[in-house]
Amino acid sequence: MFTGIITGVGRISDVRALGADASHGKQLTIATPPQYLGDVGLGDSIAINGACMTVTSFDAARDVFTVDVSAESLDKTAGLAVTGPVNLEKALRANDRLGGHLVSGHVDGVGQVTHFAAVGESWTLRIEVPPALAKFLAYKGSITVNGVSLTVNRVVDHVTKDTAGCEISINLIPHTIENTALGHLKVGAAVNLEVDLIARYVERMQSVAPAVRPA
Numbered sequence: 001m002f003t004g005i006i007t008g009v010g011r012i013s014d015v016r017a018l019g020a021d022a023s024h025g026k027q028l029t030i031a032t033p034p035q036y037l038g039d040v041g042l043g044d045s046i047a048i049n050g051a052c053m054t055v056t057s058f059d060a061a062r063d064v065f066t067v068d069v070s071a072e073s074l075d076k077t078a079g080l081a082v083t084g085p086v087n088l089e090k091a092l093r094a095n096d097r098l099g100g101h102l103v104s105g106h107v108d109g110v111g112q113v114t115h116f117a118a119v120g121e122s123w124t125l126r127i128e129v130p131p132a133l134a135k136f137l138a139y140k141g142s143i144t145v146n147g148v149s150l151t152v153n154r155v156v157d158h159v160t161k162d163t164a165g166c167e168i169s170i171n172l173i174p175h176t177i178e179n180t181a182l183g184h185l186k187v188g189a190a191v192n193l194e195v196d197l198i199a200r201y202v203e204r205m206q207s208v209a210p211a212v213r214p215a
Contacts, residue, residue, distance in 0.1 A: 001092045002047050004100035004142075004149020006180045008033045008088040010048075015081055018068060025070040026081055027056075032063045032088065040065065045091040045105070049181075050147030050192040051077050052091075052105025078110045078190035079146070085181040087147040100149025101142040107192045109133045111145075114167060116185050123172040125182070127191060134166040135203065136195035143168065144194035148180050 014029035030048065037060040040046070044055045046065070051073065058065035074081050092098075111133075115126035127145065129137060134157065137143065141152050154169035177183040185191070 002052070002089050002103040002105050002147075003092055003096070003098055004103045004144050004147065005089065006087045006148055007090055008036045009085055009179070009181050010036070010088045011085050012048075012080070012083045013064070015083060023071055025068060025074060027066055027068050028053075028080065029064055029066050030086065030088070032065065034063055035060075036088070037063060037065060040090070047087075047089040047091075047103070047105045047147050049077070049079050049086045050103075050105065050144050050194055051080060051107050076110075077107045077192050079192070085184055087181050089147055101144075102197045103144050103147075103149060103194060104197060106194065108136075108195050109193050110190050111193045113185050113187055113189045113191060115169075116187055119171075121174055123177060123183075125170045125172055125185070127168050127170070127193070129166050129168055129193065131165040133193060133195055134164055136199045137166060137168055138199075141199065142196045143170070144192075145170070146180075146182060146191050148176065148182060150176075 010030045010032045012028050013031045016027045018024045018027055037058050040058055042055060045052050046055060053067040056066050056068050069080055109130040111127040111129050114128050117124055137152055137155050139155055143150055143152055150170050152168050153171050156167045158165045
């Protein structure tokens, strides 16, 4: 479990195939900030751009660790098969502050950046959300973008005869730009999205018909 509060910006420095064809995954080598791995152990969970991964090896002296990413995970996420900056968050401890919101580290879908520009001292980020996730987004609700817990400032629905997606707008303060990898985003970039955990359970409870009680 995570909170969406990024604890370090790392970099995927190497991507190595785990097999000869597309059914195999990749091994990622991630460089971290100095001393970031001081309290990390083999098998620990670290979210990489919002996707929960297991540490398969690490070298605290060199500030690097590795994870193995399955082909299924690569197919359902964005940005985990190329080198570049990534958001890192270590798993939540039972006595930690819940600074963001409850985040599972399971990516629900991939969105696309449609707008990213400075507005005053802040930045406006707009993302086109897949139709399957649109119903989970609400004004002032929570969304995780590449592992970062953020607040939705606006939802614009796109309803046609074939689909019902939406575009969300988010305000990023300077602290978020400076302390996460979101500042590297460009229009057209794919981003990992995780919807609010509570919203998922509410939708499930509403969609399932009540059990029929015996006479």
